[in-house]
Amino acid sequence: MKKFFSITLTFVIAFGGLGLGQRILMPKYTTGIVEGALIEEYYHEKAPHDVIIIGDCEVYENISPITLWEEYGITSFIRGSAQQLIWQSYYLLEETLKYEKPEVVIFSVLAMKYDQPQNEAYNRMTLDGMRPSVQKFKSIRASMLPEEDMISYVFPILRYHSRWSELNSEDFAEAFKRQRRFHNGYYMRADIKPVETIPEGRVLANYDFGENAYKYLDMMVELCKENDIELLLIKAPSLYPFWYDQWEDQMVEYAKKHDIEYINFLELIEETGIDFSVDTYDAGLHLNVTGAEKLSMYLGSFIKDNYRLKDWRSDGDLAEIWQEKCEFYHGMKALQYEELEKYGYLKSIKGE
Amino acid sequence: MLFTSHTFVIFISLLFLLYYTIPKKYQWKLLLAFSYVFYFIAGPKFLIYIIITTVTTYLAAVRIGKHYRHLDAYLKENKQTLTREDKKAYKSGVKKIQWKWLLSALLVNFGMLFVIKYINFTIANINWTLEVFGSGQGLSFVSIALPLGISFYTFQSMGYMIDVYRGKYPPERNLGKLALFVSFFPQLIQGPISRFDDLAKTLFKEHQIDAKNMSFGLQRILWGYFKKLVIADRILVAVNTLIGDTAAFDGSYVFVLMVFYTIQLYADFTGGIDITIGIAQVLGIKVQENFLRPAFAKNTAEFWRRWHISLGTWFKEYLFYPISTWQPMLKFTRYSRQKFGDRIGKRLPVYIAAFAVWFTTGAWHGSSWNFIVWGLLNFAVLMISDELKPLYAMFHGRFNVEGTFHHKVFQILRTNFLMSAIRLLDCYRDVPTTFRMFGSMFARADLSIFTNGGLLDIGLNVEDYWVLAIALMVVFAVAIAQRRGSVREQLYSKPAIVGRAVFYLLFVAIIVFGAYGIGYESSQFIYNQF
Numbered sequence: 052m053k054k055f056f057s058i059t060l061t062f063v064i065a066f067g068g069l070g071l072g073q074r075i076l077m078p079k080y081t082t083g084i085v086e087g088a089l090i091e092e093y094y095h096e097k098a099p100h101d102v103i104i105i106g107d108c109e110v111y112e113n114i115s116p117i118t119l120w121e122e123y124g125i126t127s128f129i130r131g132s133a134q135q136l137i138w139q140s141y142y143l144l145e146e147t148l149k150y151e152k153p154e155v156v157i158f159s160v161l162a163m164k165y166d167q168p169q170n171e172a173y174n175r176m177t178l179d180g181m182r183p184s185v186q187k188f189k190s191i192r193a194s195m196l197p198e199e200d201m202i203s204y205v206f207p208i209l210r211y212h213s214r215w216s217e218l219n220s221e222d223f224a225e226a227f228k229r230q231r232r233f234h235n236g237y238y239m240r241a242d243i244k245p246v247e248t249i250p251e252g253r254v255l256a257n258y259d260f261g262e263n264a265y266k267y268l269d270m271m272v273e274l275c276k277e278n279d280i281e282l283l284l285i286k287a288p289s290l291y292p293f294w295y296d297q298w299e300d301q302m303v304e305y306a307k308k309h310d311i312e313y314i315n316f317l318e319l320i321e322e323t324g325i326d327f328s329v330d331t332y333d334a335g336l337h338l339n340v341t342g343a344e345k346l347s348m349y350l351g352s353f354i355k356d357n358y359r360l361k362d363w364r365s366d367g368d369l370a371e372i373w374q375e376k377c378e379f380y381h382g383m384k385a386l387q388y389e390e391l392e393k394y395g396y397l398k399s400i401k402g403e
Numbered sequence: 404m405l406f407t408s409h410t411f412v413i414f415i416s417l418l419f420l421l422y423y424t425i426p427k428k429y430q431w432k433l434l435l436a437f438s439y440v441f442y443f444i445a446g447p448k449f450l451i452y453i454i455i456t457t458v459t460t461y462l463a464a465v466r467i468g469k470h471y472r473h474l475d476a477y478l479k480e481n482k483q484t485l486t487r488e489d490k491k492a493y494k495s496g497v498k499k500i501q502w503k504w505l506l507s508a509l510l511v512n513f514g515m516l517f518v519i520k521y522i523n524f525t526i527a528n529i530n531w532t533l534e535v536f537g538s539g540q541g542l543s544f545v546s547i548a549l550p551l552g553i554s555f556y557t558f559q560s561m562g563y564m565i566d567v568y569r570g571k572y573p574p575e576r577n578l579g580k581l582a583l584f585v586s587f588f589p590q591l592i593q594g595p596i597s598r599f600d601d602l603a604k605t606l607f608k609e610h611q612i613d614a615k616n617m618s619f620g621l622q623r624i625l626w627g628y629f630k631k632l633v634i635a636d637r638i639l640v641a642v643n644t645l646i647g648d649t650a651a652f653d654g655s656y657v658f659v660l661m662v663f664y665t666i667q668l669y670a671d672f673t674g675g676i677d678i679t680i681g682i683a684q685v686l687g688i689k690v691q692e693n694f695l696r697p698a699f700a701k702n703t704a705e706f707w708r709r710w711h712i713s714l715g716t717w718f719k720e721y722l723f724y725p726i727s728t729w730q731p732m733l734k735f736t737r738y739s740r741q742k743f744g745d746r747i748g749k750r751l752p753v754y755i756a757a758f759a760v761w762f763t764t765g766a767w768h769g770s771s772w773n774f775i776v777w778g779l780l781n782f783a784v785l786m787i788s789d790e791l792k793p794l795y796a797m798f799h800g801r802f803n804v805e806g807t808f809h810h811k812v813f814q815i816l817r818t819n820f821l822m823s824a825i826r827l828l829d830c831y832r833d834v835p836t837t838f839r840m841f842g843s844m845f846a847r848a849d850l851s852i853f854t855n856g857g858l859l860d861i862g863l864n865v866e867d868y869w870v871l872a873i874a875l876m877v878v879f880a881v882a883i884a885q886r887r888g889s890v891r892e893q894l895y896s897k898p899a900i901v902g903r904a905v906f907y908l909l910f911v912a913i914i915v916f917g918a919y920g921i922g923y924e925s926s927q928f929i930y931n932q933f
Contacts, residue, residue, distance in 0.1 A: 061907075068911070202409045208914060212914055212917065213918075216866035
């Protein structure tokens with residue numbers, strides 16, 4: 052019995068130690084490319100959402116759930132991540148449905164341009180943040196490049212072991228308690244870099260979206276149908292990556308065929324009031340906070356009018372939760388403006 | 404399947420699990436199945452070569468064994484009637500038939516090895532000769548892939564054949580068991596080259612779970628991974644950088660390469676053998692040791708008694724002795740003694756046999772001149788050392804340094820320098836380049852690279868050097884501790900917590916400091932290519 056206890060204790064200490072090491076070694080994305088920390092924040096949510104938004108940077112940098120709440124009382128969360136591939140979006144949605152059942156799902160269709168796995172770093176930013184689940188496993192399997200392996204996703208220490216030489220105080224401090232950085236999945240940027248030129252899209256050999264991309268879009272449509280969820284497809288008003296007319300035609304046709312709403316915000320620049328001389332922080336690639344708020348105003352109005360969404364602002368418990376979120380949002384906004392004035396750049400994001 | 408891949412770890416874990424859960428009588432069959440799966444994954448088409456080797460070895464050995472049995476029976480039956488001459492004549496007749504079987508097996512297997520491994524080298528040399536003599540017409544090269552571990556399993560099988568022919572032990576009559584001996588996967592790709600009578604003692608036996616054996620085996624596996632992943636694969640980046648740009652990295656960088664490649668080769672090869680022996684030990688199988696702290700060798704001869712022991716033994720038993728005891732060689736010995744006197748006459752045939760051994764050893768390592776020159780340089784160093792023995796004795800007598808600590812250190816450093824210098828041929832893979840680079844080490848020596856950050860230009864950063872330094876200190880400490888006997892036994896004699904802590908630290912060190920995964924070049928063990 053004593054021996055059994057001793058061996059068990061050894062195993063607990065051994066695996067506990069490795070687990071601790073793993074948490075310390077995994078990147079925290081505290082400065083620079085902070086997008087890597089997006090996915091994980093969802094699991095700390097205390098209240099359900101009527102709207103779930105999935106997709107790449109065209110959602111998490113262009114839509115503000117706080118504006119949706121403040122203006123329309125809509126509860127929403129963006130499960131977005133950098134270069135989120137459509138199968139990753141699909142499995143994230145499937146996983147989200149384990150936790151809650153939204154009324155509306157909004158999907159950014161830019162992901163249709165990718166039919167195959169693309170980049171290990173982006174894969175990691177989406178997949179490492181997910182909690183262990185069947186969906187995570189399937190998403191990894193669908194996303195892996197030939198040089199990647201499943202085991203290093205299951206045990207990320209096998210991928211990040213070499214970070215031991217670059218560990219800093221944040222790696223230790225955030226090993227257990229992650230600092231909140233986003234606003235229901237929205238990545239705030241208050242800086243401005245106006246659009247000067249709009250690059251033309253290069254000529255492609257083939258403009259057809261791939262079979263794999265369509266397969267997952269079909270699956271997403273089916274999943275929403277099965278769960279009685281309205282699916283809204285959107286193309287964000289980002290000026291590039293270039294959105295080709297041929298792509299637009301395919302999306303319009305797909306939406307029509309499946310009786311789904313599709314909005315291309317590139318065609319609604321005037322209506323949304325977006326001004327690319329002040330509403331973007333990287334010359335048209337992504338909107339800044341003012342741009343995101345303008346887009347959210349329009350989007351909120353559209354979904355409020357078209358779907359059965361309740362205004363939750365009068366719900367005491369929810370209002371309390373969201374009050375705290377709003378304070379965090381406005382506090383960060385104020386801080387960013389202050390930093391811009393003081394340093395000319397966002398010190399809290401770009402680091403020293 | 405790389406030994407360092409996750410797939411391999413899963414592969415052996417599955418084997419360990421099944422091995423001790425199935426009925427014991429099927430254990431060796433399971434090993435055979437896993438060995439063939441391992442080989443199949445390496446390349447399905449390579450299976451044909453190992454099957455040919457297995458079947459031809461089996462058939463020839465069984466035939467030879469059958470003749471031994473007939474011979475014994477015949478001699479027993481006719482004990483009373485046969486004269487001494489009759490017996491001798493009958494034995495000689497049987498031996499001739501057996502020789503034909505042996506020769507056939509040797510020709511098929513070494514012939515196959517020659518065609519696969521050396522045909523393009525031979526063609527290149529023929530073409531070069533034709534070019535020298537002005538013929539524009541060269542022979543076309545043959546596209547043929549080198550099957551995994553062919554040099555190892557061919558030598559191991561042929562060693563078995565020769566032993567059976569010599570009557571050291573009877574042939575294995577179970578084709579499956581012989582197939583396992585030839586293909587036993589842990590040692591298939593980099594040795595050691597086992598002897599049948601040695602390996603068979605435990606290979607086909609039924610094994611019970613033995614906690615101590617298993618724990619020792621796992622520790623040995625971890626130790627191997629530590630050397631391979633923390634040291635060899637980390638320093639590999641620098642070695643490749645130094646070899647890759649001879650224009651930029653000449654002079655003192657050549658010395659750095661010499662040292663780094665020695666470290667890499669040592670950690671890689673001994674690490675690989677540790678994994679092999681460790682896996683076998685977990686399975687209850689005893690595989691012979693292949694190294695005996697070679698870095699502490701005080702001369703070249705001693706180095707070769709400590710390094711890749713199984714290959715040295717193979718050449719000694721199956722090439723050196725047969726050449727030395729070959730009738731024409733014995734005649735030559737008598738002749739040379741008469742002609743040159745006892746001192747030279749006695750050694751000349753030994754040197755001829757040693758020359759053949761080292762030429763073949765070089766060729767065994769690879770089908771290019773750099774390997775052959777590497778072998779011959781080893782031979783030259785050994786021969787010169789032998790010839791200089793009287794001079795050394797005189798020097799030692801005069802200065803009274805023999806056996807002193809400083810002299811031992813000097814001898815160790817000298818041996819390592821010589822061996823490392825010769826190994827440059829393995830690095831540059833080209834004889835003129837190697838000699839040119841070796842010369843530049845002296846002609847363009849620039850010691851400032853050790854102080855001006857030059858060592859940070861070769862793919863390693865400060866952290867890498869720290870890891871390497873600490874890991875090498877650990878390896879050195881273990882080597883020192885080994886002089887008092889098995890380090891695992893020493894740990895075993897201490898409270899269990901000590902052993903577990905060491906085991907755990909080793910595991911964590913591999914996980915954290917190992918050079919594996921994306922961002923690191925995944926590398927095969929160096930000896931896999933042979």
